Amino acid sequence: MASLPSILGGLDPTSDRAVFRQIADQLREAIDRGRFKEGEKLPSEAELVEHYGVSRMTVRNSFSILQGEGLVHAEHGRGVFVRPRPPVRRLASDRFARRHREQGKSAFIVEADAAGSHPTVDSLEVKEEKAGQDISTRLGSVRRVLARRRRYLLDGRPVEFATSYLPLDIARGTQIAEPNPGPGGIYARLEELGHQLDHFEEEIRARMPSPSEVKTLQLASGVPVIHLIRTAFDTAGRAVEVCDTVMAADAYVLSYQLPAT
Amino acid sequence: MASLPSILGGLDPTSDRAVFRQIADQLREAIDRGRFKEGEKLPSEAELVEHYGVSRMTVRNSFSILQGEGLVHAEHGRGVFVRPRPPVRRLASDRFARRHREQGKSAFIVEADAAGSHPTVDSLEVKEEKAGQDISTRLGSVRRVLARRRRYLLDGRPVEFATSYLPLDIARGTQIAEPNPGPGGIYARLEELGHQLDHFEEEIRARMPSPSEVKTLQLASGVPVIHLIRTAFDTAGRAVEVCDTVMAADAYVLSYQLPAT
DNA sequence: CTTGCCCACTCGTCTATACGAGTATGCGTG
DNA sequence: CACGCATACTCGTATAGACGAGTGGGCAAG
Numbered sequence: 001m002a003s004l005p006s007i008l009g010g011l012d013p014t015s016d017r018a019v020f021r022q023i024a025d026q027l028r029e030a031i032d033r034g035r036f037k038e039g040e041k042l043p044s045e046a047e048l049v050e051h052y053g054v055s056r057m058t059v060r061n062s063f064s065i066l067q068g069e070g071l072v073h074a075e076h077g078r079g080v081f082v083r084p085r086p087p088v089r090r091l092a093s094d095r096f097a098r099r100h101r102e103q104g105k106s107a108f109i110v111e112a113d114a115a116g117s118h119p120t121v122d123s124l125e126v127k128e129e130k131a132g133q134d135i136s137t138r139l140g141s142v143r144r145v146l147a148r149r150r151r152y153l154l155d156g157r158p159v160e161f162a163t164s165y166l167p168l169d170i171a172r173g174t175q176i177a178e179p180n181p182g183p184g185g186i187y188a189r190l191e192e193l194g195h196q197l198d199h200f201e202e203e204i205r206a207r208m209p210s211p212s213e214v215k216t217l218q219l220a221s222g223v224p225v226i227h228l229i230r231t232a233f234d235t236a237g238r239a240v241e242v243c244d245t246v247m248a249a250d251a252y253v254l255s256y257q258l259p260a261t
Numbered sequence: 262m263a264s265l266p267s268i269l270g271g272l273d274p275t276s277d278r279a280v281f282r283q284i285a286d287q288l289r290e291a292i293d294r295g296r297f298k299e300g301e302k303l304p305s306e307a308e309l310v311e312h313y314g315v316s317r318m319t320v321r322n323s324f325s326i327l328q329g330e331g332l333v334h335a336e337h338g339r340g341v342f343v344r345p346r347p348p349v350r351r352l353a354s355d356r357f358a359r360r361h362r363e364q365g366k367s368a369f370i371v372e373a374d375a376a377g378s379h380p381t382v383d384s385l386e387v388k389e390e391k392a393g394q395d396i397s398t399r400l401g402s403v404r405r406v407l408a409r410r411r412r413y414l415l416d417g418r419p420v421e422f423a424t425s426y427l428p429l430d431i432a433r434g435t436q437i438a439e440p441n442p443g444p445g446g447i448y449a450r451l452e453e454l455g456h457q458l459d460h461f462e463e464e465i466r467a468r469m470p471s472p473s474e475v476k477t478l479q480l481a482s483g484v485p486v487i488h489l490i491r492t493a494f495d496t497a498g499r500a501v502e503v504c505d506t507v508m509a510a511d512a513y514v515l516s517y518q519l520p521a522t
Numbered sequence: 523c524t525t526g527c528c529c530a531c532t533c534g535t536c537t538a539t540a541c542g543a544g545t546a547t548g549c550g551t552g
Numbered sequence: 553c554a555c556g557c558a559t560a561c562t563c564g565t566a567t568a569g570a571c572g573a574g575t576g577g578g579c580a581a582g
Contacts, residue, residue, distance in 0.1 A: 046532080
């Protein structure tokens with residue numbers, strides 16, 4: 001790495017911009033310009049204290065800004081690093097097309113294998129429970145539902161946590177209530193049960209994660225989540241499944257096709 | 262407000278959870294339980310210092326966690342407040358259907374009026390410029406484009422910043438290059454120019470905003486942005502417009518319909 | 523050579539203090 | 553009554569120091 005003064009400038013004491021913001025600005029710019037590359041270690045707090053002649057808390061304040069922006073992450077005992085952008089998973093709008101269900105494996109596995117990643121699914125939990133207000137409304141005022149929870153990982157990194165809710169009168173006693181829903185997933189089973197799927201509705205929000213989401217998805221600070229709620233409708237117009245998904249936002253690009261008519 | 266000790270507990274010195282995290286936890290829980298309501302003022306730093314018997318920086322650290330989660334926001338000289346959830350704007354997947362173009366006003370204005378909000382559009386800028394790498398690729402290797410920038414506000418609050426890019430051979434000299442594109446917006450103009458629209462492609466990402474985005478959208482800390490890139494294709498299969506939109510994530514829910522076939 | 527310990531360096535947490543700047547309230551003056 | 557200022561209270565910024573804990577490299581003992 002080049003010497004600090006050659007990368008980072010000095011402070012402008014006449015500026016009314018706070019010192020810790022000025023430092024954050026300089027670091028951010030250096031990162032944007034590629035002076036510090038992905039995964040590379042930034043100068044240590046002590047070095048920056050030395051370089052700028054400020055106190056350590058001021059430097060830490062600067063780092064905390066950049067952390068909030070998701071630009072860097074700190075590792076205890078090692079240093080502060082430029083956060084590498086993880087490979088993203090693209091979700092196409094035809095990902096639930098019937099032809100994708102014809103193969104044996106789940107969409108997630110197939111797709112990840114194709115992308116050269118190592119996919120895993122864990123945290124299996126399948127149980128009957130009371131439907132929350134929102135889920136109940138979406139499913140047409142059902143009281144109890146079958147809930148299927150699972151977590152998806154790519155190369156060991158958790159990227160998505162999803163819960164499917166199905167009305168008990170549809171799912172109880174079927175393979176949908178088994179830990180392994182069989183080839184083609186629950187959508188294939190639903191169609192076998194006579195619920196031919198007609199269309200899906202997806203609602204998308206983005207927000208900062210709750211502490212429990214930070215834990216399950218092992219999210220770095222400064223990484224938002226995409227919250228997707230999908231409702232599946234059969235040809236009779238009935239909502240047969242609601243899937244509530246929380247995704248690490250830095251791991252996903254969603255893609256949709258809209259008709260112009 | 263009830264007395265502090267009745268709302269907030271004490272610290273657990275045996276816990277290995279950091280004190281400022283414990284304080285943040287208690288405040289978060291109190292907010293979740295509705296002990297502090299939306300828009301309500303939290304105890305001041307001084308009061309919490311008193312209540313917990315810790316130093317002020319520790320309390321501030323707690324607040325900064327909650328700010329990062331988008332739960333609270335601080336107002337200089339006034340206090341720290343529970344962040345109210347703003348009314349959200351729902352974007353339906355049929356929002357570009359041709360029938361919506363038949364009326365005179367823009368989709369944004371019509372929809373906001375219907376919702377009882379006061380819509381504004383500002384920051385008009387229309388100019389020819391060099392296309393960036395990404396835009397150029399999406400439009401099929403054009404070098405120069407017409408860029409239309411505008412910012413959308415609801416009841417005075419900026420919620421969205423959008424830039425449309427159009428190939429010069431289509432847009433130059435037409436009403437699309439005027440500040441006001443006329444009734445039905447640029448999509449109506451494109452169709453009049455013989456580019457019958459076939460479908461749209463939308464790519465969605467979520468991330469923390471850049472400093473400039475924080476400024477234009479007046480974003481509170483802890484609010485991510487939704488980054489939407491829409492490409493419009495005509496019936497000849499040509500990409501005729503790319504629209505790059507950055508939205509305040511707390512102001513939007515996107516909604517899509519997917520076919521199951 | 524290998525093992526294990528020590529130490530230097532890193533970030534994490536916390537205290538105590540100081541001053542600045544924005545806000546709101548009340549009181550006194552006109 | 554109206555205005556303006558003083559003041560108290562709020563958060564913002566910054567310093568200096570202390571100790572803890574994770575990491576990694578080097579050195580010494582076996």
